[in-house]
């Protein structure tokens with residue numbers, strides 16, 4: 001298991017609420033909590049930036065972290081991310097924030113400490129451009145956007 005440097009920014013993390021953790025041994029995501037001062041109502045269509053009470057420093061440019069919605073929140077309550085996916089750069093050291101979008105039709109009350117999203121550490125391959133005049137020919141070529149048909 002990888003060691004990820006973290007700072008607790010909200011003293012309720014690690015006391016009142018546990019550190020983000022994998023819910024099961026095989027979980028891919030660490031659940032992040034809504035470290036709000038008080039429960040908030042998110043109206044349909046509204047987007048709110050919610051602190052997680054934590055910062056992380058990944059340090060390795062061959063890694064990044066993604067903030068992803070939790071499927072229960074997204075499917076049942078319409079609570080997804082305002083940026084659809086959050087990308088945490090390996091050199092970012094600021095507070096981990098979650099952009100929370102109520103894409104549903106009803107108000108949602110986000111309770112203090114609710115697990116609202118999840119953090120997934122992923123490998124990254126950085127590239128430099130190698131400019132060429134022609135690519136080696138492939139079967140697909142420039143075909144895309146449904147080019148291969150639907151069946």
Ligand SMILES: O=c1ccn([C@H]2C[C@H](O)[C@@H](COP(=O)(O)OP(=O)(O)OP(=O)(O)O)O2)c(=O)[nH]1
Nearest residue numbers: 067083085086087088089092095096097098099
């Ligand atoms: O959901 C998110 C997305 C990003 N970040 C932080 C970490 C990330 O490294 C930084 C910048 O994010 P991104 O590169 O996606 O945003 P940008 O709009 O390109 O800002 P910048 O110009 O700072 O890169 O903001 C979060 O805390 N939560």
Ligand SMILES: [Mg+2]
Nearest residue numbers: 087088089092
């Ligand atoms: Mg950026």
